[in-house]
Amino acid sequence: MLLHYLDLSWRSFKRTPLVSMLMVLAIAIGIGVTMTSLSVYHMMSADPIPAKSSQLYAVQLQTMDEGHTWWTDDNLPMQLTYQDAVNLQNAAVPEKKVAMMRTGFSVYLDSDKVKPFTGEARMTTPDFFNMFDVSFIYGSVWSEQQEQSAAPVVVISKELNDKLFAGENSIGKLVYLDDDSYQVVGVIANWPLNLKYYDLNNGAFNQPEDLFLPFSLVKTKELTSWGNSNGWKHENINSYEDRLQSEIVWIQFWAQLDTPEQKTAYGNYLTAYIEEQKKRGRFSREKPEYNLRDVNQWLQYNNVVSEDNKILVGLSFMFLAVCLANILGLLLAKFLRRAPEVGVRRALGASKRQVFLQHLVEVAMLGCFGGLVGIVLAQLGLWAVRQSYDYYSSIATMDITMLLSAPVIAITTCIVAGLYPAWLVCKTNPAIYLKSQ
Structure with missing residues (x-):
């Protein structure tokens, strides 16, 4: 049945190529902008040495x-x-x-x-x-x-x-x-x-x-x-x-420090070291102060991923939502224009569920095409970031996680946008359209 739905979706694309291309382009632009900012954020916040990040500690002394x-x-x-x-x-x-x-x-x-x-x-x-x-x-x-x-x-x-x-x-x-x-x-x-x-x-x-x-x-x-x-x-x-x-x-x-016990022992040593230095006229504070932060804690402490980066990711998703709002209008027009055809199908025995699933498959295919084109646009966006900011050259890239995430996000958001149009068209009353044929 899925292959049949895919065939129907492809036929629908060919019947309305201009509208279909507009929707794919809208999705691609939204995904391109979103994945550009999300990829940079992902690489910024990634654990730089996952095998040992919990064992390496930056040392601070007061x-x-x-x-x-x-x-x-x-x-x-x-x-x-x-x-x-x-x-x-x-x-x-x-x-x-x-x-x-x-x-x-x-x-x-x-x-x-x-x-x-x-x-x-x-x-x-x-x-x-x-x-x-x-x-x-x-x-x-x-x-x-x-x-x-x-x-x-x-x-x-x-x-x-x-x-x-x-x-x-x-x-x-x-x-x-x-x-x-x-x-x-x-x-x-x-x-x-x-x-x-x-x-x-x-x-x-x-x-x-x-x-x-x-x-x-x-x-x-x-x-x-x-x-x-x-x-x-x-x-x-x-x-x-x-x-x-x-x-x-x-x-x-x-x-x-490979174990919690080693961290505790080293903390005790630092306390003793501070006390020893106090006897020599340094570290005059009453309470010895030090800190041991592992790699990820150190990155957070130094605000490597700033609030500006998080806001930028949020804004890119809002832009994607605007693109999907435009797609929603196009889907409504396209699906409702198909109401007479759906009415005939319903009269011939197609259930509401089958009609609903057929249209969801169509919007999922739209999302897949848009996601693939969006990856290309995201690569162009990341290239522009690398050219504009030399210090982002190592992180303005898409790893395998982001490459797989782009079509998933595109398909998921398109399905969400297509739920209402698909639900609306599957409620078509066959009798109305049979009388008009």
């Missing part, structure tokens, strides 16, 4: 004196001071943790084949790659000994390796960063990261860095942060060492 406030909801700085980051990094617990910051260098080779360019770099500790599931195609991360000795080594991205070394195995080769040479010890594979969740200070949707170096080089090379640096008290900073010992917060710190 370093300010009593009476001082921060602009966050819970009054906690979002980064750590250098001295706190180093102290926590050198602690015995937890097993995996990472201190890091963003900086940059002038990158070049001892060759005239590649012009010098500016490259973004992440100063980090060895656990970074394991914690954030970064894989290698050549070599590996630097050793703990190289970290402690501030060895001039670097891990580079596949993209940078292609640019500098034509994609060859570059382990052991030298890259010049500013005035110093660094030995390549690893090349990471392409890192499909929609959200730069490990560092939200300079844009959640920026691309990962191409250079990764030992965190210990920060002090040795007196590197400047390319991220946010914030302070809460007046301090005389006349040297780089003064900055390292200051209360300026500019270091990101993450810990991997």
Whole structure:
């Protein structure tokens, strides 16, 4: 019976091609606009590392004196001071943790084949790659000994390796960063990261860095942060060492806590650490304050998905509703014009249910066609977003979930819009139209 209904629907389309095309176009425009905003929102709010998001925690410490406030909801700085980051990094617990910051260098080779360019770099500790599931195609991360000795080594991205070394195995080769040479010890594979969740200070949707170096080089090379640096008290900073010992917060710190017990134990350690620092004249607040937020909590805390994005999705669905309202009028005109034909069918034995289902199949087919065309329009919309906003380039795309959702939304909304016209036409009184034939 379904095949029969599909055949009748196709015949109906061919009888009224202009009206049918108008309805498909209206659905497609509504779906195109809706799926463009919904796809961006979906990629924004997606879990960036679902296998480990509940095990990775951003660490916050309340370093300010009593009476001082921060602009966050819970009054906690979002980064750590250098001295706190180093102290926590050198602690015995937890097993995996990472201190890091963003900086940059002038990158070049001892060759005239590649012009010098500016490259973004992440100063980090060895656990970074394991914690954030970064894989290698050549070599590996630097050793703990190289970290402690501030060895001039670097891990580079596949993209940078292609640019500098034509994609060859570059382990052991030298890259010049500013005035110093660094030995390549690893090349990471392409890192499909929609959200730069490990560092939200300079844009959640920026691309990962191409250079990764030992965190210990920060002090040795007196590197400047390319991220946010914030302070809460007046301090005389006349040297780089003064900055390292200051209360300026500019270091990101993450810990991997695999079980609730590990999280509780680490919380107890942070409380003890704050108490120890209080004895040294820091952390003057009466009650020790810290926070551990997992990946998804951290994204929510930093308002990665803002209210504006949610409002935009709501407005796009309202636009879809307007398109469907127009379709409703066209369906009413089309179906009621068919009333004499339906009257004859009813007289020949077709039930109201069969007539109703036939028309629902027709509107579902309309929705399917509109959804497929809408996917094409949505792809054009996402392309326009990528061209207009570089930082949305990684999220202005449709994954398989959104590709499947587009026709489902189109068919569902069309069926909803077609319920009333289908119900109205199935109530046709056969006697009226038989007399007029």
